[in-house]
Amino acid sequence: MRYRQELILFLAIIASMSFQSCISPAPHTKPHHKVRIKQMKFVPDSITVNIGDSITFINKDVVSHDVTEEKSKKWTSKTLKRGETWSMIASEDVNYFCSLHVIMKGKIRIK
Amino acid sequence: MKKNQLKRKLRNVILILSLSLPITMLAQESPKLTDPEIAHVGVTANKIDIGYAEIAIKMSSNKDIITFAETMKRDHEGVIKQAVDLVTKLGVTPKENNVSSSMLKDAEEMKKKLKSKKGEDFDKSYINNEVAYHKAVIAAIRDILVPQSNNQELKDFLNAILPALETHLKHAEMVQEKVN
Numbered sequence: 001m002r003y004r005q006e007l008i009l010f011l012a013i014i015a016s017m018s019f020q021s022c023i024s025p026a027p028h029t030k031p032h033h034k035v036r037i038k039q040m041k042f043v044p045d046s047i048t049v050n051i052g053d054s055i056t057f058i059n060k061d062v063v064s065h066d067v068t069e070e071k072s073k074k075w076t077s078k079t080l081k082r083g084e085t086w087s088m089i090a091s092e093d094v095n096y097f098c099s100l101h102v103i104m105k106g107k108i109r110i111k
Numbered sequence: 112m113k114k115n116q117l118k119r120k121l122r123n124v125i126l127i128l129s130l131s132l133p134i135t136m137l138a139q140e141s142p143k144l145t146d147p148e149i150a151h152v153g154v155t156a157n158k159i160d161i162g163y164a165e166i167a168i169k170m171s172s173n174k175d176i177i178t179f180a181e182t183m184k185r186d187h188e189g190v191i192k193q194a195v196d197l198v199t200k201l202g203v204t205p206k207e208n209n210v211s212s213s214m215l216k217d218a219e220e221m222k223k224k225l226k227s228k229k230g231e232d233f234d235k236s237y238i239n240n241e242v243a244y245h246k247a248v249i250a251a252i253r254d255i256l257v258p259q260s261n262n263q264e265l266k267d268f269l270n271a272i273l274p275a276l277e278t279h280l281k282h283a284e285m286v287q288e289k290v291n
Contacts, residue, residue: 039271039274040274040275040277040278041274061275062189062190062193062271062272062275063185063186063189063190063275064185064186064189081189082189082193100182100185100186101182101278101282102282102285103278103281103282103285104278
């Protein structure tokens with residue numbers, strides 16, 4: 001009898017937890033954007049995101065590149081070899097470029 | 112002033128023609144190149160530009176020239192590594208041939224000319240050479256090496272490096288405008 005009561009209590013707790021997880025909103029995850037670097041271009045070369053969104057640059061090209069803030073070079077990724085990635089958090093409108101191949105340019109715009 | 116401009120233009124034309132000759136040999140003589148020979152031509156073209164870049168890094172004091180040359184050295188070394196990985200995977204041994212031998216011979220002449228120059232004269236010669244060289248190599252890859260290649264992966268690799276070469280050309284032209 002006692003074990004039966006304990007089992008019922010245990011099952012009730014489990015059921016309650018399951019119910020809670022169904023109705024509670026999932027923890028908020030920031031959207032994640034990807035920019036591929038290929039054929040000497042940033043693809044897409046312009047993205048519009050929210051403040052705090054994460055942006056990952058992936059080098060899929062045959063040569064190394066970097067991602068550098070264009071106006072005053074206040075931030076830069078390290079040199080990214082083929083296959084390497086670099087992530088940043090969007091905080092403001094910014095133009096960037098590849099300092100190794102100065103004609104390669106891109107933009108981040110905040111919604 | 113006009114006489115000097117004319118002299119400069121004529122010098123540039125002669126430079127472009129002398130550089131393009133080994134590459135245009137491909138079109139005029141049109142021996143059918145095998146894949147091992149195409150691989151050797153490709154690697155040679157990259158090695159030649161690395162050689163020019165190393166001279167520029169040593170001899171120039173112009174920031175734009177040095178930055179450009181460092182990019183050429185880095186990029187062409189990277190391309191050679193990937194080319195070697197590819198031919199290893201395909202079991203292809205790059206084979207020396209008349210075209211690549213002629214390219215190397217002419218490159219040695221060009222290197223001697225570059226080393227004989229100084230200051231702004233060197234900078235102009237180097238970057239003018241880079242513009243002409245990249246134009247010639249792009250044309251050779253697009254019009255001769257890719258069509259003649261039998262292996263699809265080799266074709267794809269050659270096509271994949273074309274955008275890099277075109278960007279190099281645009282960068283070279285940008286620097287050429289500043290320097291000239």
